[in-house]
Each structure stands twice: as structure tokens, then as C-alpha cells.
Amino acid sequence: MNHLNLIILGPPGAGKGTQADLIARKYKIPHISTGDMFREVLKDEGSELARDLREYVEKGELVPDEIVLKMVKMRLEHDDAQSGFILDGFPRTLEQAKHLDDSLIQIGKNINLVIYLEASFNIILERLAGRRVCLHCSANYHIKYSSPKEEGVCDRCGGELYQREDDKEATIRRRVEIYLEQIEGIIGFYNQKECLLKISGDLDAGDVFKLVESQLVKSNIIGN
Ligand code: AP5
Ligand code: MG
Ligand code: ZN
Secondary structure: OOOOEEEEEEEOOOHHHHHHHHHHHOOOOOEEEEHHHHHHHHOOOOOHHHHHHHHHHOOOOOOOOOHHHHHHHHHHOHHHHOOEEEEOOOOHHHHHHHHHHHHHHHHOOOEEEEEEEEEOOOHHHHHHOEEEEOOOOOEEEOOOEOOOOOOOOOOOOOOOHHHHHHHHHHHHHHHHHHHHHHHHHHHHHHOOOOOEEEEEEEHHHHHHHHHHHHHHHHHHOOOO
16 A cells, blocks of 8 residues: 555535544544644643634634644654645645645655545535534534434543534634635645545535545555
């Protein structure tokens, strides 16, 4: 098997975290979500970094590239990311995409596939309003589409489920607005590299996963 260096892009609520988690478990690669990394930092309320980040993350604004790039670079240097990874929520600006590309080239790596999940706005709103997240392990649930066995409790680790601060309708609208401002530049960048796979995120989560897997086989990224 080749190295699986993957990216998953898409609007808030498209299912990036859900798909990245399925892919990471099946292919035993780390799921690197910048949003999850930031929410981890926010748990330590007293830290200076948490105070800086809260202003952006809870309001749905982009965290400055300088902070994001430093955190991602450090994460990609971990041992567990040396034979593959799936990046979720990064890159989010053309600048981030270019930086990632440059730093991968420097270490002789490249991105095999960029999964671009599209989703309609009414679906985004419904998914995010019903989402619940584990405080402990960041697993995503939905009160209607993927509810936990016991209400408010994570199936995987028994952690408490909560609603994200940025999953309020006004903040969701702002997140989508920012996404729309940035996405074209990023898509153009990966289109040129011919590694972009566009999939409808409106589909059932299992169907999206099947489409991703068949593309991985088709492009010889994984064996049959
Ligand atoms: P981040 O955490 O990345 O949030 P996001 O991009 O807005 O995306 P979400 O996590 O809301 O959605 P998702 O696509 O992962 O959907 P999920 O699988 O959970 O970023 C948060 C913030 O951090 C940003 O606003 C910014 O401030 C900052 N940040 C992060 N990265 C940054 C960067 N690179 N640069 C600058 N700032 C950055 O699914 C949603 C719900 O739907 C769940 O309940 C799930 O169970 C359900 N669901 C999923 N798929 C399906 C399906 N197919 N059918 C039915 N239900 C489904
Ligand atoms: Mg997510
Ligand atoms: Zn959990």
C-alpha cells in the first residue's frame, strides 16, 4: 500500500469529521482535525493560547494562518503521521494549501487524494443543529442520524456529549460565508494537481464512504 496522505474539504457540517474518522480507523492513519486540535486547547481555560483562540473558534472566524500552520507542522512531524494521515479542516485558505504543499515537497511527500464533500445549506443547518460531540474523544453524533446508545453519553469512551458553541444558527451562517470566500482558491489549486475527488456530502454517510473507498482503489492508492 502506498502512503495514504489525504485531505478532506467541505463546508461546515458536510461530514468531514465523520468520514475522516471512518477512513482513519479503517486504514489506521491519524485523523488530524485542526478544529478538534483547537477545541482541545480551549479546554485549558487558563492558557494564553486558549484565550487567543476562543475569539476565533467560538465566533466561527478563521484562526490566523501563522498559528494554524505552526500547529499542523508540529502534528505532521509525529511518528504516527509518517506513513499516512487524513487532514480534516485544513487547508482552509489558499495560503495554507501552498504552505502544506511546500513543506511536503521538502520531505519528499505529496497528497494522494483530496476528497471534496459538497453539501446543501438546509442539510448543513439540520446536521449542525442536531450534532453532539464527545467532550473526551471528539467523536461526532447526531440526535437523529447517528444517535448514541444512551442519550448524552459517548458510545466509545463513556464521555459526556455537548453542543459546540459555534453550532448556533448565526455562527453557522458566518462559517459558511467564510468557507465560500475561501474554497474556490483551494479547489483551483488541487484541481491543477489532478488529485481532487468531488462527492455529494448530502448522501448517506455509508454511501459517501463507499465512494471514497472505490476511488482509492481506482487510483491505485490502495490495493483491492
Ligand atoms: P472545524 O471543527 O473544522 O469545523 P467546520 O469546518 O465548520 O466543520 P464541522 O466540524 O462543523 O463539520 P464536519 O464537516 O466535520 O461535519 P461532521 O462530520 O461533524 O473548525 C472549527 C473552527 O476552528 C473554525 O470555524 C475556525 O475557527 C477554526 N479552524 C479550524 N481549522 C482551521 C484552519 N485550517 N484555519 C483557520 N481556522 C481554522 O457532521 C456534522 C453532523 O452531521 C454530525 O452530527 C454527524 O453525525 C452528522 N452527519 C455527518 N455525515 C452525515 C450524513 N452523511 N448523513 C447524515 N448525518 C451526517
Ligand atoms: Mg468536523
Ligand atoms: Zn468519546
